[in-house]
Amino acid sequence: MKAAICEKPGLENLKIKHDVEEPKITDHDVLIRVKAAGVNPIDHIVVSGTLPIKPVPHIPGAGTSGVVEEAGRHVTSLKRCERVIMHNKVFDGICDICLSGNDMLCRNGGLIGVATNGGFAEYMAVPEKNVFKIPDEMQWELAASLPVTTLTPYHALKEAALKVNESLVIFGVSGNTGMMATQFGKKMGAKVIAVSKDNWIKDFGAGYIISEYDRVVEKVNELTQGKMADIVLNSLGVQTWENSFASVSLNGIWVTFGGLTGADVKLNIQSHYSKQVILIGSTGGTRREIIEVIDMSKELKTRVWKKFTLDETKEALQALYAKEGMGEFC
Numbered sequence: 155m156k157a158a159i160c161e162k163p164g165l166e167n168l169k170i171k172h173d174v175e176e177p178k179i180t181d182h183d184v185l186i187r188v189k190a191a192g193v194n195p196i197d198h199i200v201v202s203g204t205l206p207i208k209p210v211p212h213i214p215g216a217g218t219s220g221v222v223e224e225a226g227r228h229v230t231s232l233k234r235c236e237r238v239i240m241h242n243k244v245f246d247g248i249c250d251i252c253l254s255g256n257d258m259l260c261r262n263g264g265l266i267g268v269a270t271n272g273g274f275a276e277y278m279a280v281p282e283k284n285v286f287k288i289p290d291e292m293q294w295e296l297a298a299s300l301p302v303t304t305l306t307p308y309h310a311l312k313e314a315a316l317k318v319n320e321s322l323v324i325f326g327v328s329g330n331t332g333m334m335a336t337q338f339g340k341k342m343g344a345k346v347i348a349v350s351k352d353n354w355i356k357d358f359g360a361g362y363i364i365s366e367y368d369r370v371v372e373k374v375n376e377l378t379q380g381k382m383a384d385i386v387l388n389s390l391g392v393q394t395w396e397n398s399f400a401s402v403s404l405n406g407i408w409v410t411f412g413g414l415t416g417a418d419v420k421l422n423i424q425s426h427y428s429k430q431v432i433l434i435g436s437t438g439g440t441r442r443e444i445i446e447v448i449d450m451s452k453e454l455k456t457r458v459w460k461k462f463t464l465d466e467t468k469e470a471l472q473a474l475y476a477k478e479g480m481g482e483f484c
């Protein structure tokens with residue numbers, strides 16, 4: 155089969171090979187014929203070689219949608235030709251963390267596309283417990299965005315326990331996860347304030363847009379009548395850290411699931427405890443939540459900046475940062 159292969163670190167070393175052996179399934183696995191794969195920062199990290207990966211040579215790709223090509227002997231919930239997405243967390247289901255309902259944090263886990271081969275290929279083998287059916291009418295592009303782009307902000311807002319009528323400031327709304335966060339914020343009944351220069355984000359549910367990046371804190375102050383934001387979601391990292399932290403209300407919540415522009419930030423402990431700000435780290439989401447986002451998928455929209463073929467994987471990964479991840483798929 156055809157697949158994108160990392161043999162050594164560096165995007166320049168990524169190769170498209172046509173003679174890669176098709177993955178073999180066990181009795182509990184499903185062979186998926188890949189229809190669309192999301193291109194996410196994690197894939198870029200994998201290819202750059204800053205994370206340990208298995209196996210090597212490695213097929214990246216952490217967010218995939220496709221069709222069941224073959225189901226293992228003991229697979230009961232899926233059959234050939236069904237449309238599916240995969241939940242990209244490897245988990246054992248038996249450790250204390252899994253039993254607490256947080257299988258994405260499994261002590262013995264990892265990520266499909268990092269700890270195992272991923273979906274930048276014609277086929278991939280995935281355990282049945284990681285595969286979920288999707289409705290017939292769902293577009294492949296949206297489907298491929300569910301495992302990472304959609305699930306991640308949904309879980310983050312649930313972790314932050316966003317409530318009706320609360321103010322939610324989102325940094326990086328023009329990116330894929332930001333667009334989804336905006337839609338979920340609106341669905342959960344929040345007043346969504348988007349920090350963005352893109353006016354189209356209003357179509358995704360933003361009630362207010364702050365486009366002057368040097369006046370973010372002042373504008374949040376104005377829009378919240380001096381209270382500041384109940385919840386601030388910032389996954390852009392260091393570049394927007396100061397503005398985002400300064401935008402949180404007394405007793406408010408600052409939540410993140412990424413650090414696109416850099417992860418090292420400077421925190422003044424006093425400003426943290428004296429305002430009683432809660433800092434929440436969030437990663438991925440649970441299998442239950444993936445079922446919830448599939449249920450809501452009819453009401454969600456995504457914006458695909460550009461589609462790439464599997465042969466153009468390198469270009470797709472390059473474009474991810476060049477365009478701030480405007481939703482590319484291969």
Ligand SMILES: [Zn+2]
Nearest residue numbers: 247249252260
């Ligand atoms: Zn576990």
